[in-house]
Every structure is written in structure tokens, then in C-alpha cells.
Amino acid sequence: MVFAAAQNNPASGPAQSPGQAPPAADRDPVRSPDGNAAPPPSAAEVEKNGGGFIMHTDVEEVVMYATVLRGNQMVQDLKKEDFQVFEDGAKQNILSFQHTDLPVSIGLVVDNSGSMSKKRPSVNKSALDLIQASNPADEAFVVNFSDEAYIDQEFTSDVNRLRDGLGHIESRGGTALYDAVVASADKLAQDAKRPKQVLIIITDGEDNASTLNLEQTIHRVQELSGPVVYTIGLLFGDEMSHAEVRHAKRALEMLSGETGGMAFFPKSIEQIDQIAAEVARDIRSQYTIGYHSTKPSTQQGFRRVDVTAAEKGEGKLTVRTRTGYFPMVKPAKKAAQAGN
Incomplete structure (x- = not known):
């Protein structure tokens, strides 16, 4: 384009x-x-290093940016274990987690x-x-x-x-x-x-x-x-x-x-x-949560993602994030020609 x-x-x-x-x-x-644009970079991890940031890319990781609310107040002190991620109803394993500007x-x-x-x-x-x-x-x-x-x-x-x-x-x-x-x-x-x-x-x-x-x-x-x-x-x-x-x-x-x-x-x-x-x-104020889908990347179609958060002894928390994504399907590698 x-x-x-x-x-x-x-x-x-x-x-x-x-x-x-x-x-x-x-x-x-x-x-x-025209639909041929390259997909955006996805981050397996973005870590602060001195005065800058280092991005480690992983094309298969799904990254969710989540805002968490208790009523109308933002919740800023949650940890990785306070979150759960579900893709099409199946629980996912959170691999990366950050709460950084x-x-x-x-x-x-x-x-x-x-x-x-x-x-x-x-x-x-x-x-x-x-x-x-x-x-x-x-x-x-x-x-x-x-x-x-x-x-x-x-x-x-x-x-x-x-x-x-x-x-x-x-x-x-x-x-x-x-x-x-x-x-x-x-x-x-x-x-x-x-x-x-x-x-x-x-x-x-x-x-x-x-x-x-x-x-x-x-x-x-x-x-x-x-x-x-x-x-x-x-x-x-x-x-x-x-x-x-x-x-x-x-x-x-x-x-x-x-x-x-x-x-x-x-x-x-x-x-x-x-x-x-x-x-x-x-x-x-958003949390950055990354996971690898349990579904193969070749399985096409929209995937609904639900992110939940909970704290012991606290009231219900609301998590606002995107509702899902379409997987980026990698093109199949060409078979090696005979004689090569």
C-alpha cells in the first residue's frame, strides 16, 4: 500500500x-x-534497560494491554498471579507480565x-x-x-x-x-x-x-x-x-x-x-500480559480473549482490554526442489 x-x-x-x-x-x-501490510510487532517482553527499552519479539505471542478498575478507580498494584487469560474459553498460561510505563x-x-x-x-x-x-x-x-x-x-x-x-x-x-x-x-x-x-x-x-x-x-x-x-x-x-x-x-x-x-x-x-x-x-497505567495460544497458528478465524483479575478480600475488578484477535498465519515454506 x-x-x-x-x-x-x-x-x-x-x-x-x-x-x-x-x-x-x-x-x-x-x-x-490493500490488506497486504505487514503485521505489527508483537512483544514477548519489553524490559527497561538503563535509559532505554529493549524489545524481545516473538511472532507467536499474543499481547494484551489491560486496564483494571475497582469501580471507577484504577488498580495499580496487581501481580501476575492475580490475572487469568482465557482464549475461546480455554485457560492460557501467562508467559510475560509487566506494569510499566x-x-x-x-x-x-x-x-x-x-x-x-x-x-x-x-x-x-x-x-x-x-x-x-x-x-x-x-x-x-x-x-x-x-x-x-x-x-x-x-x-x-x-x-x-x-x-x-x-x-x-x-x-x-x-x-x-x-x-x-x-x-x-x-x-x-x-x-x-x-x-x-x-x-x-x-x-x-x-x-x-x-x-x-x-x-x-x-x-x-x-x-x-x-x-x-x-x-x-x-x-x-x-x-x-x-x-x-x-x-x-x-x-x-x-x-x-x-x-x-x-x-x-x-x-x-x-x-x-x-x-x-x-x-x-x-x-x-495498563498492564501488559503475554501468552502463547494453545491453538495452532494455522487455525484461522477470530479468537475471543477474556482477561480476568481478582484480589483476595477485595471487591469485583473490571478488566478492559481488546475482545480478541485474528491469528497471523505464516506462509508455508516452499518445498526444496529436487536435486538441491
């Missing part, structure tokens, strides 16, 4: 004025993936349709606050979307570059949310340096321009063993009917819920800062 970027890069030409998007003719749209690859995917024009300054500020509250080793890219999606800043840890990418405001057209999500998940699978990956989607409307539907979008993210998706739906105001708000809310809740993230629906633009801080805290 070709995934061209239109970066705000001084070396590539004159810089745009703040808030001014490059002409559409000069910006390459993010295309829906791992560096993350983040996709900031922001609605650039006409109805967002007055909301973008507050949205951009909150998105940047989220990045600044994160691990300094994180990397992020920016996708602005309306009826097409454009990557306006490639992966970077430079907050100023991310600010410039978010500043490419050209509010127009429809809302191709699903296409933007799938292409951004594919971008993470192909180019991210971190095994832990997150998409943060900010939109104020219902999808009305995608070639994909909601079910295809969720399927593709799961196929990639893809990112945790957090959605922020700015569904307040009089622009949408009650039915449109209900449909948009359901879509964002499903997209987040199936991938282990959260969906937020602020009542006003002033609440976005608080939500951004909550998203950053959630990302930083």
Missing part, C-alpha cells in the same frame, strides 16, 4: 502559516489499505470536516497536552480527515511538529471516519517503532463518506492485532438529530470497546482537556 505523507517539513518547501492547510492538490490522501506509538486522527472549524483550536490544544503528558519516548503522527484523510505529520516526538500538523485546518467536506481509522491502523502496523500502539480519534459527526462500514473497520483493526482505540465524540450542539447522535455514539463505543479503549462524549468543548488527561493516564 502506498502511504504518502504531506509533512510540514521546512526542508521540503516553504512553511505554511499557522492554521493554514497546504492546498489539497499538494497533499497526498491517506488511502484505505512503556513508550507508545500514537496516531492522532482528527475530524477536519466543516462542522469542526470552531472546535479545532481547543481540540488541538488538548491533543498536544495529551502528548506532553506522555512518555518522552513516545512517537506520534497526525492525520486530518474529512471526505479524505491526509497525513499532515509523520511519526515524530517533536511537539512543535505535531502542533504544525494539527494546524493544517481545512474544514470542508464530509466525514470518512472509518476509512481514516483503518488507514491509520495500517500506518501503525507498517511504520510504528513501538509494539504498544494507540489511536486517538476526535470527531463531531457520524461517518457519511467512507468506503468501509463499521464492521469492516473493526475487523481490519483486529486482523492487524491492532491498536487500542480511544474515541472522543463531540456530539453536542444542534447540528445532528437525535437519531444521528445515537448512531454516531454507538459506532464510537463499538470501535473503542472492541479494541480495549474508551469512548468519551463531552457535554461541551471545555471538557476536552479533562478527557485528554484521562486518556493519557489510562495509556500509562
Whole structure:
């Protein structure tokens, strides 16, 4: 898949004025993936070593990022033996376990349709606050979307570059949310340096321009063993009917819920800062749990995963993680030719 970027890069030409998007003719749209992208890296273990991190990869390991709650409070002191993992009802043996602030690859995917024009300054500020509250080793890219999606800043840890990418405001057209999500998940699978990956989607409307539907979008993210998706739906105001708000809310809740993230629906633009801080805290507070499936990798089809946690003498704990995955089937090795 070709995934061209239109970066705000001084070396590539004159810089745009703040808030001014490059002409559409000069910006390459993010295309829906062709299904041939490489799978994301999976980690058997990520361990802190001095000032950096070392990733040990194991292509057969299933990695789950889990947030644990007691009521509305995050639980931060659990151990490996407090967790159980079940795949399609069969108990799995947990091989790796961590509760560490791992560096993350983040996709900031922001609605650039006409109805967002007055909301973008507050949205951009909150998105940047989220990045600044994160691990300094994180990397992020920016996708602005309306009826097409454009990557306006490639992966970077430079907050100023991310600010410039978010500043490419050209509010127009429809809302191709699903296409933007799938292409951004594919971008993470192909180019991210971190095994832990997150998409943060900010939109104020219902999808009305995608070639994909909601079910295809969720399927593709799961196929990639893809990112945790957090959605922020700015569904307040009089622009949408009650039915449109209900449909948009359901879509964002499903997209987040199936991938282990959260969906937020602020009542006003002033609440976005608080939500951004909550998203950053959630990302930083997750447990990383790895196991080898008891099923052969050649057995295809969706595998449902349930993660539970319990503490002696404490009340019920809620675990939020992705609902499952599609195994990556390795291509069969070619038989050796006769005479070789």
C-alpha cells in the first residue's frame, strides 16, 4: 500500500502559516489499505534497560494491554498471579507480565470536516497536552480527515511538529471516519517503532463518506492485532438529530470497546482537556500480559480473549482490554526442489 505523507517539513518547501492547510492538490490522501501490510510487532517482553527499552519479539505471542478498575478507580498494584487469560474459553498460561510505563506509538486522527472549524483550536490544544503528558519516548503522527484523510505529520516526538500538523485546518467536506481509522491502523502496523500502539480519534459527526462500514473497520483493526482505540465524540450542539447522535455514539463505543479503549462524549468543548488527561493516564497505567495460544497458528478465524483479575478480600475488578484477535498465519515454506 502506498502511504504518502504531506509533512510540514521546512526542508521540503516553504512553511505554511499557522492554521493554514497546504492546498489539497499538494497533499497526498491517506488511502484505505490493500490488506497486504505487514503485521505489527508483537512483544514477548519489553524490559527497561538503563535509559532505554529493549524489545524481545516473538511472532507467536499474543499481547494484551489491560486496564483494571475497582469501580471507577484504577488498580495499580496487581501481580501476575492475580490475572487469568482465557482464549475461546480455554485457560492460557501467562508467559510475560509487566506494569510499566512503556513508550507508545500514537496516531492522532482528527475530524477536519466543516462542522469542526470552531472546535479545532481547543481540540488541538488538548491533543498536544495529551502528548506532553506522555512518555518522552513516545512517537506520534497526525492525520486530518474529512471526505479524505491526509497525513499532515509523520511519526515524530517533536511537539512543535505535531502542533504544525494539527494546524493544517481545512474544514470542508464530509466525514470518512472509518476509512481514516483503518488507514491509520495500517500506518501503525507498517511504520510504528513501538509494539504498544494507540489511536486517538476526535470527531463531531457520524461517518457519511467512507468506503468501509463499521464492521469492516473493526475487523481490519483486529486482523492487524491492532491498536487500542480511544474515541472522543463531540456530539453536542444542534447540528445532528437525535437519531444521528445515537448512531454516531454507538459506532464510537463499538470501535473503542472492541479494541480495549474508551469512548468519551463531552457535554461541551471545555471538557476536552479533562478527557485528554484521562486518556493519557489510562495509556500509562495498563498492564501488559503475554501468552502463547494453545491453538495452532494455522487455525484461522477470530479468537475471543477474556482477561480476568481478582484480589483476595477485595471487591469485583473490571478488566478492559481488546475482545480478541485474528491469528497471523505464516506462509508455508516452499518445498526444496529436487536435486538441491
